[in-house]
Amino acid sequence: MEPRLNVYASPLLGTFVKHINTAGKAVADSPLPAATQELVKIRASQINGCGGCLDMHTKEAIRAGETATRLHLVAAWREATVFTDAERAALELAEQGTRLADAAGGVTDEAWANAAKHYDEEQLVALVALIALINTYNRLNVITQQPAGDYQAGQFG
Template sequence: MEARLNPFASPVLGKVFKHLIAANKSLADSTLPYATQELVRLRASQINGCSACVDMHFKEAVHAGEEATRLNLVAVWREATVFTDAERAALELAEQGSRLADGGGVTDEAWANAAKYYDEEQLAALVGVIALINAFNRGNVMIRQPGGSYQAGQHVQAAAQLSS
């Protein structure tokens, strides 16, 4: 499979992706645990069918020291015993925030549960992570960006390319 277009060669989409990548810097600097951020990105990407993002976030999480067992169980997190209550709350928020078209939006119960484990700034970061990964997912799915060839750290190189 080949992508319909190269986002980094497109002046318009390249600028859009540059801004999305820059927005991720705020999230990286937040107190929301990196492991939680990657679990949420992986789950939203699975829901949205974005093979490029599933590939990227699995490999980035492994590179950062996350256990492959936990990553392999993200799709079935409700039945798995390897996630903390806080991670479960974040994954529920990610699922509801990614499935808006299914109706209902994010329930008060899911929000209140997440608020038991995350302070206001962490909740803000969680919303940001979910919103940004959904934007990346949609762009990548539309251009049919294939998964499988991503190398950990590659996004840092792409961001540098966009900055020049």
Template sequence: MDARLNILAEPATGKAIKYLMAAGKELRGTALPAETQELVSLRVSQINGCAGCIDMHVKEAAAAGESHLRLHLVAAWREATVFTEAERAALEFAEEGTRVADAGQGVSDEVWANAAKHYDEGQLAALVLLVSFMNLANRMNIITRQPGGNHQAGQAH
């Protein structure tokens, strides 16, 4: 599968993408745990069907020490016993934040309150930005048909 467009190669859009990617990198420095960030990024990408981002986040999480079992179970996290209550709250938040058209309201008050039990305001802000950023990245990759399978852990993303 070949990509439809190399959006980075276009001068105006390439510059904008570089700014967006820099913003995404800033999220890694927040107080939201790195493991949670990768799980959320993977789940959003699974929901959206973004092969490039699924590839990247599985490999990055594994390289950072995440177990293959937990990575395989992210798609069925509700039925899995390997996630903490905080991670489960973040994954539920990610699902509702990604499926805004389905829910008709975005993240429900109940899901927000559950996430707020586990994360402080700074971490919640990072979670909101991460879910939003991943949906943006997924959509750009899906529209331009960016393939998955070639990411090398440790590459800039």
């Protein structure tokens, strides 16, 4: 598949991507656990059908020590026994935050309260920012049909 656009060739898109990459670095450096960050990015990317982000974040998760079992079960996290209660809360918030149009009112109070039981305010801020950020990347990649499969772990940092 050929991408519709070279997102880095356009000055406008280049500036946009530079700014979201800066935001991504801030979230990555937050107190939100790195494993949780990767799981959230993977789950949102699964929902959005973003092959490029799935390629990147599964490889980065493996590089960071994530197990194949957990990666294979992200899509079925409700039935899987390999995730902590905190990770489950983050995955639920990620799903609801990604599927805003599917439910009137967006994220439920129950999902928010469950996440707040496991994460302090700074971590919740990072989680919300991460969900918004990965959805931005997903939409950029899906709209422009960025290819997947060639990402090398560590390629961007």
